[in-house]
Amino acid sequence: MIKVSVPNMNVVPIVVKPVFEELGYEFIAPPKMSRKTIEEGAKYAPEFACFPLKAVLGDFILASRKGAEYLVIFGGTGPCRFGWYGSTLQIILKNLGIPAKVFVLDFPTEKWARDTFSILGINGSSVKKLIHSGLIALKKLRLIELAQELARKIRPFEVKIGESDKTLQKIYKIVDNENSFIRLMKMKNEIKLMFEGINKNSNHELIRIGLVGELYMCLQEELNMWTESKLGKLGAFVDRSAIGLWKYVTGDIGLNFAHRRAKRIAYPWLKWHAGGESIYSIGYSLIFERKGYDGVVHISPLGCMPEIVAQTIMEKCVNIPILNLVFDEHTGETGVNTRLEAFCDLLKLRKE
């Protein structure tokens, strides 16, 4: 069986696993992202490449050491650099002497699309089964996003700090091991019950923070130093409605109405979507301001082209405090902690 791997991106390995297994591949989950992944990637990646490329390269190197032959990544032809990742990674891996092939899910030309489908379908799995596994994948994604949403709501109130994070990890494991569609359908209540079981103390004042920024950096907790859960533990409700995998999938094809609204609100400030999440960063920050949130945390990797545009404009148009967190391979966790604590203190003081 051909071994396939994907880069870490929050729960993506869990979600895409059933699809690849249905297609007849052996799925190899990349090792959990750690310092080693980042170091490995930063060593071989181009110097000024954006941080996600380095992290993905690290993932690919480690996954190929585990035996992966195909490394799958999305592509694109947008203005952001992400669409060119596949080609760059292939060149780097080739020069490192790693035989693994980078497989870009992307259709820039007709020939490319035909090749993609012919490689994907080598094992002749039926369309019906494929759709079934696709539905399982979507269901898993929805369940995990629900769990994350619940965790965000409970985190500021938990008595024993860190309990919701533990529950979340437990849920990841359960969802990962469950492959029956019917049982997945019933899991929603189970997840809700698990979070209801956490002890809460509800008598402290809540600050509300909106999270915006680049998709990959916001989702990959190891890269953004667990910003989201740290803010929660500092007593802030974090609204991550701006970013999410499901949102990304639906927003890209124009089905997400919240995204459309954000685009409309940001239009006076940025008249053209400059790739990535630039226009959503601005739009959702303005929405958070209108909703009366206390602050916005903006996360971006170093050298991200669209987010620099967004940052420049947000400084002018958003009238609530913004914390810009720019991450790269040299970012230390203590520095981030200090800034998050200071930001939360500032917001609490402003409220009084």
Add this chain to the structure above:
Amino acid sequence: MVYYHSIMKIGIPRAGLYYQFFPLWDTFFKELGFEVVYSPPTNASLLKKGLEYAHSDICFPMKVNFGHVYWLKDKVDVLFVPRFISLEEKKYMCPKFMGLPDMLKASISNLPPLLDVNFNIRKKPFIRSWIEVGKRLRVSANKVKKALVKAEISQKSYQWNNLNGGDGLKIGIVARPYIIYDKYVSAELIDRLKEKGMNILTADNLIPEIINKEIAILKKPIYFDFGEKNVGTALHFLNSGEVDGFLYLISFECGPDSLLKEIIDDRARTSDIPYTTLVLDEHTEIAGILTRVEAFLDMIEYKSKTKFNL
């Protein structure tokens, strides 16, 4: 809204894509009867203003651009800072160019009205963008079309005269137009090399067919404007041996170039044409750049004398 009193002054910052399209822009606006005001060539004081107003993480040429706009803002009635989205079919400009007018509006206060017309060949041909420019300046579409014909002739007939008939070394330079032709940014590299009697070849001296032929080997087409041109030129230099060596100038934090450089590096590993990359930013010392260029040239000369190969 823009009204014109006597002769309207149109400000064009001498930065960004000015260096690619100045024959066209200059002829176009002068043909329509406007006064065109250019900012002076980049200098240290302009750059200082740019650093003050631009975001600190943005690329060097953009900081320069901010400085030029700041210089122009009180001296003109309207600023020509279009939004370049796509210059060629199936290509995109870098996101910073897409957001440039908005970033300027957000960062610099008291700006005159901007002519932030979209130039997006994916959606509409450039002539319609120019008509929109004319519309905002209260000029009829017919006049715009007539002026544009003349402007395009002057753009096409402009000689990118870099070749210097001497018998020195032939050096290729690969870079984006706003780096290579901006004398301050590129440390007057072209002039300095010419003084030494060298022939210089840039992407603008090559015919597009050569570049397209080199690009055809890539599996996925490059979707960055200037990216294909630069990579094609570099690959042509490496494959054909038309030059004795070439320099690749990139600005710090240039997004597309940072990844496209890998293609050139990959090909250069198996080629015996010398090639070096110079990364430029606001902290670059001219002496440091010149030392590296001199060492590079010495190496080429040594190589041609001794037939030394690695």
